[in-house]
Amino acid sequence: MxxxxxxxxxxxxxxxxxxxxxxxxxxxxxxxxxxxxxxxxxxxxxxxxxxxxxxxxxxxxxxxxxxxxxxxxxxxxxxxxxxxxxxxxxxxxxxxxxxxxxxxxxxxxxxxxxxxxxxxxxxxxxxxxxxxxxxxxxxxxxxxxxxxxxxxxxxxxxxxxxxxxxxxxxxxxxxxxxxxxxxxxxxxxxxxxxxxxxxxxxxxxxxxxxxxxxxxxxxxxxxxxxxxxxxxxxxxxxxxxxxxxxxxxxxxxxxxxxxxxxxxxxxxxxxxxxxxxxxLLKGRKKIPPATSISLPIKYPNGHSILKTKVQDLKKMIPYLPEEHKQFYIDLRTSNEALHEVVIPRIAADWSLVADYLEYEVEDKKLIREKCHHDPLKCCVELLENWLSTNKGASPKSWSKLIEILRQIKILTSITEIIVQDLAKAGVFV
Incomplete structure (x- = not known):
C-alpha cells in the first residue's frame, strides 16, 4: 500500500x-x-x-x-x-x-x-x-x-x-x-x-x-x-x-x-x-520556386454538398418566408452538378460517348444501338455507374478515370476538361 x-x-x-x-x-x-x-x-x-x-x-x-x-x-x-x-x-x-x-x-x-x-x-x-x-x-x-x-x-x-x-x-x-x-x-x-x-x-x-x-x-x-x-x-x-x-x-x-x-x-x-x-528549395539541385505562379480557382462551380444534407435543407422550406424559399429550391447535389456541368460538355461529341461505352461495357452491340438513339442518356448512365463503384474516391483515384479515357484515344485536352469538371462539380467528395 x-x-x-x-x-x-x-x-x-x-x-x-x-x-x-x-x-x-x-x-x-x-x-x-x-x-x-x-x-x-x-x-x-x-x-x-x-x-x-x-x-x-x-x-x-x-x-x-x-x-x-x-x-x-x-x-x-x-x-x-x-x-x-x-x-x-x-x-x-x-x-x-x-x-x-x-x-x-x-x-x-x-x-x-x-x-x-x-x-x-x-x-x-x-x-x-x-x-x-x-x-x-x-x-x-x-x-x-x-x-x-x-x-x-x-x-x-x-x-x-x-x-x-x-x-x-x-x-x-x-x-x-x-x-x-x-x-x-x-x-x-x-x-x-x-x-x-x-x-x-x-x-x-x-x-x-x-x-x-x-x-x-x-x-x-x-x-x-x-x-x-x-x-x-x-x-x-x-x-x-x-x-x-x-x-x-x-x-x-x-x-x-x-x-x-x-x-x-x-x-x-x-x-x-x-x-x-x-x-525549402526543391530537390537536391535546390531549385528555387518561381516568383510568379498561376494559382487556379479551386471551386469555379461552387462546392457541392451531400445529397442527404440537401434533402434536409429542402425539408425546411415550408417553415421559411416565401421570399427565401427559392434559395433552398435551387440547391443542388453532387450528382445534379454532374448533370449540369459535366454532361453537356461530353454529350456534344457522339463518337466520344460511343467509344467510351464500347470500351467499358461487355455487350458492345447493344450499347452501340442505345448510344445511337440516345447518346446523352448513355453517357449519364455510364458516368453514374463509374461514380457509384468509386464512391468516396480520393483525388489519387482520378488517375483511373484518366487512364480509361486515354486508352480509348481521347484527346488530352478533352480528357483534362472532363476530369477537371468532375472534380469541380464535387462528385468525388
Whole structure:
C-alpha cells in the first residue's frame, strides 16, 4: 500500500511539473504578443495581426421542432485582427462556396495582404496551432512565396499554446456570439449583414468571399520540398514549433541574417534559443520556386454538398418566408452538378460517348444501338455507374478515370476538361 501511494505521489508530482511548464509556456506566448504589439508601434514599416476561424454559423436559424433532426447549412467566418489599428476584418462564405481548409485560409490571407499599405514590409502573425488550417506545410510555402515575390522582407508566425489561445479575434467573435441565439437568419448573406452591424463603436469590415477568390495552392506546394532534417541534421518538428521566421531574422547572437527560401523554427518564444534552419528549395539541385505562379480557382462551380444534407435543407422550406424559399429550391447535389456541368460538355461529341461505352461495357452491340438513339442518356448512365463503384474516391483515384479515357484515344485536352469538371462539380467528395 505504501509503495502504491509513493508511486501515485510521484505521478502527481510529474503531472504538476508538466502543468507548471505548460502554464509557463502559455504565459510566455501572451508576453511575446504584448511585446510585439509594443514594438510595432515604433516601426512604420511593420504590422502585427492575429487570425482565427470562428465556430460555424448555422443557416437557417429556425426554431421549429423538426430542426433538431435536420442538418443545417454552415456559414464560415475567418477573422483577421490588426493589432496596430485595433480593427477587425471578417471573411465570410458558406459551404456552398468553399470548404474551410488550408487553401481557404491562405486565400483569405492573400486578400488581406493585398489591402495592406505597400510600405509594410515586416509582418508578424499570431494564431492557434490548428494543423488543418494554420500550422502546416502549405502555410509555410505561402509565407515563403510572399517573401520570394518581394511583398515582405520578414514574416514571423507565432503559435499560442493549445488551451491558451485567447486572441483579439475571440473578443471580436464574442460580439457575434451574443447575437447568435436571437439572430433571424434564413440565407447565408443574412449573417454577413448581421456581422457588419454587430459592433457599433468600431464596425467590422466584412468581405463576402466568392468562388473565384479561393485559390488552389497545390502547384505552389509542389515547388517546395518538405524536409525532415534541418541544417544540423536534427528532426524538423513543425507540430511542436512555436515560432516560424521567413526572409530575415535575428540569430541567438543578435545578428540580423537574411535567408531566402528557408524557414527558421523555434520551439519556444525565447530569443536565446537557436533556430532550426530548414531549406525549402526543391530537390537536391535546390531549385528555387518561381516568383510568379498561376494559382487556379479551386471551386469555379461552387462546392457541392451531400445529397442527404440537401434533402434536409429542402425539408425546411415550408417553415421559411416565401421570399427565401427559392434559395433552398435551387440547391443542388453532387450528382445534379454532374448533370449540369459535366454532361453537356461530353454529350456534344457522339463518337466520344460511343467509344467510351464500347470500351467499358461487355455487350458492345447493344450499347452501340442505345448510344445511337440516345447518346446523352448513355453517357449519364455510364458516368453514374463509374461514380457509384468509386464512391468516396480520393483525388489519387482520378488517375483511373484518366487512364480509361486515354486508352480509348481521347484527346488530352478533352480528357483534362472532363476530369477537371468532375472534380469541380464535387462528385468525388
Amino acid at each position: 505504501a509503495a502504491r501511494n509513493a508511486m501515485s505521489n510521484q505521478e502527481r508530482e510529474c503531472l504538476q511539473k508538466e502543468l507548471a511548464t505548460h502554464q509557463e509556456t502559455a504565459g510566455q506566448g501572451y508576453q511575446s504578443l504584448h511585446k510585439d504589439k509594443e514594438a510595432v508601434k515604433k516601426a512604420s514599416n511593420s504590422t502585427i495581426i492575429t487570425f482565427d476561424m470562428m465556430q460555424n454559423l448555422p443557416v437557417p436559424t429556425l426554431t421549429h421542432n423538426s430542426m433538431f433532426y435536420l442538418r443545417q447549412l454552415w456559414e464560415y467566418n475567418f477573422g483577421v485582427h490588426d493589432c496596430t489599428t485595433d480593427s477587425a476584418t471578417m471573411y465570410m462564405w458558406s459551404e456552398l462556396v468553399a470548404k474551410r481548409g488550408a487553401d481557404e485560409i491562405c486565400s483569405c490571407l492573400m486578400q488581406y495582404i493585398s489591402n495592406l499599405p505597400l510600405q509594410v514590409k515586416k509582418l508578424t502573425c499570431y494564431s492557434d496551432s490548428c494543423f488543418g488550417q494554420n500550422k502546416n506545410f502549405e502555410m509555410i510555402c505561402f509565407w515563403n512565396w510572399q517573401i520570394v515575390q518581394g511583398r515582405f522582407s520578414q514574416i514571423d508566425h507565432k503559435f499560442l499554446v493549445r488551451g491558451h489561445t485567447y486572441l483579439p479575434n475571440d473578443r471580436d467573435f464574442s460580439h457575434i456570439e451574443k447575437k447568435k441565439d436571437t439572430a433571424v437568419v434564413y440565407i447565408p448573406t443574412h449573417w454577413e449583414e448581421l456581422v457588419r452591424k454587430v459592433c457599433r463603436q468600431k464596425p467590422y469590415t466584412v468581405k463576402s468571399m466568392v468562388g473565384s477568390e479561393f485559390k488552389d495552392f497545390s502547384d505552389l506546394v509542389e515547388q517546395h520540398t518538405r524536409r525532415r532534417k534541418d541544417s544540423n541534421k536534427k528532426d524538423v518538428l513543425i507540430s511542436k514549433a512555436r515560432w516560424m521566421n521567413f526572409g530575415q531574422g535575428v540569430d541567438q547572437h543578435g545578428r540580423e541574417v537574411k535567408h531566402l527560401n528557408e524557414v527558421w523554427l523555434r520551439y519556444s518564444y525565447s530569443l536565446d534559443e537557436s533556430w532550426s534552419k530548414v531549406s
